[in-house]
Amino acid sequence: MEPSTKHQILDAAERLFAEFGVDATSLRAVTSTAGVHLAAVNYHFGSKDGLVRAVFARRLEPLTAERLAALEALLGHTDAPELDDLLRALFEPALRMADQPGGTDFLRLLGRMHTDPEAFGTLGSLLELFGEVRARFVPQLARCLPELAHDELCWRLHFTMGAMANAMTSRAVLRWMSDGSAGDESATDVANHLIRFVGAGLRAPARLA
Amino acid sequence: MEPSTKHQILDAAERLFAEFGVDATSLRAVTSTAGVHLAAVNYHFGSKDGLVRAVFARRLEPLTAERLAALEALLGHTDAPELDDLLRALFEPALRMADQPGGTDFLRLLGRMHTDPEAFGTLGSLLELFGEVRARFVPQLARCLPELAHDELCWRLHFTMGAMANAMTSRAVLRWMSDGSAGDESATDVANHLIRFVGAGLRAPARLA
């Protein structure tokens, strides 16, 4: 295992970034939560931006690999995967992170990034990972939904990303909306909810009757 | 018309808050953009929090009133409104703001709030406006979808809010996803896209076949 200081900083930063946002989280809050010295961040990561990049890289690279591997596994069985299976390949690796320690924190952070991309301009080449996922999945999704114009497909995928981001972030809002009766489901349960909702939305007729 | 200083501050703050977030926007950036003196914010709004509240109040109160009025108009025609009409009553007043000057900025700001509620803890009683909308719309939506358990309905409404927030924020991501061919639609077009997607998602069978 790497020296524990780096891990403790990464874990604390991930949690605080998810809870309060990157901007609103000071390095002093990170280091005091992690129980390490303030200067350790600049020593190990160079700068706050370096820390942000490290927090994302630690999870985003395996996540992208899992998504692409799940798609490859699908394409190994058939040339024409079902829509639900494509969605599962997209969602489950993300939501499965919720079962790892700190995974829910990172998912919330990822949800933040979806609606606040400008605050993460420092991520740079890490964002190309999303480009790889898009390049591989979108043609397959388009093949499952041939009656959809390209524009309409993109709009619906945009909505899909929003639904997924909301599934990741702030279950507090969900609990408020349900008066506390929903919000404790497992990652797989959430994935099933998502696939039912998003699958039907993507399959909707292209124009109102 | 009110003294123009307050309006200029509100307009500049709305735009910068939407673009960079509340935390990342300094009062110096707001006042220099608005072309007024730094101290004018504290003079007219008391504090930065007061400015945030004023930015939201200016748009949120009319928006809530329009949503509730649209629902009342529906219920005046029939006791059992259609799901699509309910969704339109919910979405159109929001997306119609996009046709007003600065409206798109506020929509982006609203989308930010959806996934970053903790950064807006200062809004206080303004958030009760959402509670009113929820209290009036959710029972009607539940009546349209009687086969859905309460938990499942809440999950799907959560996804719905995410899809709407993503429709509001950062069309840049949509343009990136579509290679520039989507993202220039009018508010009504977006509402129609949303109603098709979300309507089908909400109407999906409760369990996978």
Added chain:
DNA sequence: TAGACTTTCGAACGTTCGTTTGAAATAGTC
């Protein structure tokens, strides 16, 4: 024009931020 009130202005306050620096402490190698 004189006076009362509102608004704008310049300047500074105290705080917190990310970052840097050099010394102290630790770990690893011969």
Added chain:
DNA sequence: GACTATTTCAAACGAACGTTCGAAAGTCTA
């Protein structure tokens, strides 16, 4: 145990932040 490299520590830096305050400027009524 001495030498080297790595890591941790205490302390401070300059910059940017929200806020405050008294004077200057502007506005309106009598």
